[in-house]
Amino acid sequence: MSQSRSRIAIIGGGPGGYEAALVAAQLGADVTIIEESGLGGSCVLTDCVPSKTLIATASLMAAMEGTSDLGIRFDHEPGEPGGFGRQPGQRGAAGGSLARAHAPRIYSHARADAPQIYSRIRDLARAQSADVAKRLAAEGVRVISGRGRLARRGVVAVGDTEIQADTVLVAAGAHPRVLPTAVPDGERLLTCRQLYDLTELPSELVVVGSGVTGAEFACALQALGSQVTLVSSRQHVLPNEDADAAMVVEDVGQRRGMSVLGRSRAVSASRTADGVEVCLEDGRTVRGSHCLLTVGMVPSTEGIGLAESGVGLDARGFIAVDRVSRTSTPGIYAAGDCTGVWMLASVAAMQGRIAMWHALGEAVQPLRLRHVAATIFTEPEIATVGVSQQDVDTGVVGARVEKLPLATNARAKMDGFGDGFVKLFTRRNTGIVLGGVIVAPRASELILGVSLAVEQQLTVDEIAHTFAVYPSLSGSVTEAARRLMQPAEPL
Secondary structure (H helix, E strand, O other), X not given: OOOOOOEEEEEOOOHHXXXXXXXXXXXXXXXXXXXXXXXXXXXXXXXXXXXXXXXXXXXHHHHHHOHHHHOOOOOOOOOOOOOOOEOOOOOEOHHHEEEOOOOEOOOOOOOOOHHHHHHHHHHHHHHHHHHHXXXXXHOOOEEEEOOEEEEXXXXXXXXXXXXXXXXXXXXXXXXXXXXXXXXXXXXXXXXXXXXXXXXXXXOEEEEEOOOHHHHHHHHHHHHHOOEEEEEOOOOOOOOOOOHHHHHHHHHHHHHOOOEEEOOOOEEXXXXXXXXXEEEEOOOOEEEEOEEEEOOOEEEOOOOOOXXXXXXXXXXXXXXXXXXXXXXXXXXXXXXXXXXXOOOOHHXXXXXXXXXXXXXXXXXXXXXXXHHOOXXXXXXXXXXXXXXXXXXXXXXXOOEXXXXXXXXXXXXXXXXXXXXXXXEEEEEOOOOEEEEEEEEEOOHHHHHHHHHHHHHHOOEHHHHHOOOOOOOOOOHHHHXXXXXXOXXXXXX
């Protein structure tokens, strides 16, 4: 007599949902995904894939700024008409306002074609969503379009359709937070998901919020030609990240013409006759053509039957989960942004996989956030893994630290950039690598070596004895490790 297949119902088709579906299908389960907006979820359709596509284009534009130092000349020289970009603005305080005056600054003959950029972003997002759909179809996963909700124990409903399930995974995601005094209209007052619907590049963009999302968009749009003012309620940008890394990003942004208003909390944003006006807590105002609101994310957990099913939520509405993605209700798991654990696609995907391995009786290792490699796609990028500088400074972790400026790296000199560094944290006495920070172009690629070291508990001696290509940026990782090597005790 054949054993019946486990029935899995997944609410949400983002990374937490579709990666879980793939694991469950490969383990022989009968899997159904319910997704309202499109496979890939917000990550693929409106958030991660679109924003990183925009940033990839912006990085190419930014690279052109320094080409004259490399001996490359374009058709237009500084001061001639025909280029893109703007001279850093002059700020005045007449009438309590912060206004801008620009003069053209010519980088090259290249221009940002906003309609084409946005069209390409939307096309890539749809293509990625289609790829996810093909993969799920190939594994036999059933997909239902609609908003799923927990109807009763073991039943997920989509409209009038009910799906019987032995295990339910909630991967409902999150959406941009909206302030009652700054309500987006999709035209001048924008969330990050509305940016790609514009027909032009914002000429004077006010970014409210200097966290990861705000910093990434500020750097990208500044590189594409917008004049950006970044409003930060804290002393500097990226207040929750490595302070040394944050200062590099802020310094680079300001050198390229960005205005950063530290300790300046925005209390409202509204439209004017020809743009927007952002009012600050101290009475000043900032004016621009558009305002991008990046003030956090809210879990999409309302109206899907969580409370009725006994699923515990925290004070902000995020689903409480343990390290194997279980909620407070047996048989119901959760993954991704709706849990608030760490809003990264890689974490969502791992949470979803862990949930299915656990639910279907496979060996599973609980989620280890200390081993998560993360990147902030600013200019330059910031990549981190393991313990932080704050952990060391506050005495939570005892570690030796080596910070090696990128300006000493031969490949960096050849490529014409020197902003950034490699920082390693190692356990005292043993030299085991506990974490690291890399600030550099393509830091997202460079962090893998440090991430492997953390995962496998490698020592700086083992990294130092590993060959790195010369010249290469990765050579700074092995060099930092060599500097952390401790001489052997005399016999």
